[in-house]
Amino acid sequence: MAASPIPGGGGAGAVHSSNASGFAFDSGLEIRTRSVEQTLLPLVSQAETRTGTCYHRPIQTMLEIPDLLQDKKKQKITTLINHKDNTKKSDKTLQAIQRVGQAVNLAVGRFVKVGEAIANENWDLKEEINVACFEAKQAGETIASLTDVTKWSHLESDGQVTVLTDKTGVVQAARLLLSSVTKVLLLADRVVIKQIVTSRNKVLATMDGLEKVNSFQEFVQIFSQFGNEMVEFAHLTGDRQNDLKDEKKKARMAVARAVLEKGTMMLLTASKTCLRHPSCESAHKNKEGVFDRMRAALEKVIEIVTDCRLSGEADGSSVSIYTGIKELKLNIEALRENVYFESKENLSATLEVVLERVEDFTDSAYTSHEHRERILELSTQARTELQQFVSVWMQAQSRKTESTAEELELAVLKFSHSLDELRKELHCTAMQLAGDLLKFHADHVVLKALKVTGVEGNLEALAEYACKLSEQKEQLVETCRLLRHVSGTEPLEITCIHAEETFQVTGQQIISAAETLTLHPSSKIAKENLDVFCEAWESQISDMATLLREISDVFEGRRGEKYDHLSLPKPMKNNANLKSLKPDKPDSEEQAKIAKLGLKLGLLSSDADCEIEKWEDEENEIVQHGRSMSRMAYSLYLFTRGEGPLKTSQDLIHFLEVFAAEGLKLTSSVQSFSKQLKDDDKLMLLLEINKLIPLCHQLQTITKTSLQSKVFLKVDKCITKIRSMMTLVVQLLSLCYKLLKKMENNRWGSATNKDTMDGQS
Secondary structure (H helix, E strand, O other): OEEOOOOOOOOOOOOEEEOOOOOOEEOOOOOOEHHHHHHHHHHHHOOEOEOOOOOOOOHHHHHHOOOEOOOOOOOEHHHHHOOOOOOOOOHHHHHHHHHHHHHHHHHHHHHHHHHHHHHHHOOOOHHHHHHHHHHHHHHHHHHHHHOOHHHHHHHHHHOOOOOOOOHHHHHHHHHHHHHHHHHHHHHHHHHHHHHHHHHHHHHHHHHHHHHHOOOHHHHHHHHHHHHHHHHHHHHHHHHHHHHEOOHHHHHHHHHHHHHHHHHHHHHHHHHHHHHHOOOOHHHHHHHHHHHHHHHHHHHHHHHHHOOOOOOOOOOHHHOOHHHHHHHHHHHHHHHHHOOOOOOHHHHHHHHHHHHHHHHHHHOOOOOOHHHHHHHHHHHHHHHHHHHHHHHHHHHHHHOOOHHHHHHHHHHHHHHHHHHHHHHHHHHHHHHHHHHHHHHHOOOOHHHHHHHHHHHHOOHHHHHHHHHHHHHHHHHHHHHHHHHHHOOOOHHHHHHHHHHHHHHHHHHHHHHHHHHHHHHOOOOHHHHHHHHHHHHHHHHHHHHHHHHHHHHHHHHOOOOOOOOOOOOOOOOOOOOOOOOOOOOOOOOHHHHHHHHHHHHHHHHHHHHHHHHHHHOOOOOOHHHHHHHHHHHHHHHHHHHHOOOOOOOOHHHHHHHHHHHHHHHHHHHHHHHHHHOOOOHHHHHHHHHHHHHHHHHHHHHHHHHHHOOHHHHHHHHHHHHHHHHHHHHHHHHHHHHHHHHHHHHHHHHHHHHHHHHHHHHHO
8 A cells, every 4th residue: 555645734635545346545634744644654655553652641742653653573454455356265364463463543533632631632623523533443343343353253243243254344444444543643633732832822921021121130031031031942843943844944943943033032131231221222133133033933934834825925925046957957957758748938037037046146235247258258159059959949839749749858968957057056155255344354343343342432433343244134035035046955945034034123223233333332231232233143143154055965866855864963063072974874664664664663562652651650660660671772873864962973882881770670670579579480481582682782782892983883683672672672671560460469368367367266
């Protein structure tokens, strides 16, 4: 059964699936996040069965670790649908089919518990979630009933309906299951969105209070609350950003969150300056700029998570040269297959739109004479090649001969080449201009001069250096605009727009902050405020240098348009002490392998939590060590998704050491427990312990012998080993719990018998 979830977050998408048996599904529901898509993908494609989620986990866990994923024997729901029609089945086959049905029903039951728990906490969605949960439960029970082997012995005598006689029933149940699970997941996703909106509303309300305060004491009190609310909002939006499928939305979310992160410190110092100098107009102007930009960023986040139309998104004038050339080349390529695909008017109009954008380069005062002449020459050449192409194309429409086809192919190649040359020249122009500008302003002479001018209270010098900063700002803004045209990917285009806006706004804020300091040269708060805005400017210059490298990588083919969310984490920025995890990027096959191993590890972590949930004594050492190992296994699962606390090779090595040590502590606790058991039970438990101890020692050996540069080569082996360890941990937790209950029952039984005998005597 092949699956093809419709990607993106723009139009109406759906999950589609079909196979030879006629199993097809179209939910009509759009999947916008990776977590929901990855939950459904195995269900649609193979519907492997095994449960893993406990309802005490957060909503995100429900989405990340689905119930309906995998059975340890790789049995599929499709086994039930695609089985051969003959009814002569071996006992082994019949038992296997029954195990699949039971596993599906059990998985659905646990999944429904999660959904019902969410419903109880969200009254506005309770009815919808409960209806979807009820449907899922019905589907699971139907599958279990149809695969119940106990009915099959009477199959011929009483005409019982089973999977062997009612394949259509299984198909319908599977379709209902997929539909209802999709609904539950998307409703749970609406809960996450509601949490983000609620968090935003709290932040906005507190910001309103901060803007109106008149005393330092009141400000400190409210700002403390604001800080806590911003931390909560950052966590929620960070998780959402990582989960988004649409790379453009993910990039927009990243820049909005960057504004909020940097703006928090600016808001602090700008507000303090206003409180210290309440009659200073420039201080108020500075503060208003911060509040306005942060409010705009908060609204942008809500636009993204609620999928509202984003401002400027549908504006044709915002199309970059890169996007225009890409569209033009795609249309030209399509004509090779069908000469009637496009009209010549549309092609000419698309080229003119591109060349109109090229005027941003030729009209710029910062473009050199040589580059301008070359760009104009290549623009003329592109027009000429298009005219030649249209001429050949019109002939190809009227007479289809081999020679005409060859002429058309040559015309396509020439026109595409002219577009490539134009793009190359524009790229060279923008990159050279940006590189020269960054070198020229690397020492931040103007910022330093403004700080000195402010402390000296020199209003005349302030006007001079403010003018120089404004000129520098205009250069950077225009350069970002040109870079956007040649960025090569839509996420990088968004980053260029953000850089342009940041230079525009921060430049003005620095000038107003410098003016406040110049008017109050002895004010420590005003000096601190200017320092904060200057640091924001310097930080954006540094980010622009990184942006140039990324654009260059894309242009030279070192980085593709799509960023695989399953790739391993990148090293943390601005930390020279941490080495990167790997010297070279894993290929897609390695990524898929590691992601699959990680998903299995996540499921085992959830299984361990389910076993721990049974224990009444949370202080029990076995429970504590088991819970610790489960949490660590979950962190490693997040690592395989490029998320979570593990970022570098050093993090991974430390993790492996601690995990191995925790495993040995667990075995020690289990050994202590085994001393209370009878010989047979004790022996059974020690056999399991003896399987875990060697694995712990092997993991310790890996961390001591492997070099950091080779860690990635061993990541899959480490995950496989930890997965084996977690399998044993789940078994140990289950066995210990059963033996504990058995021991308690024996004690209770003995005590009861003793009381009875005492009473009789």
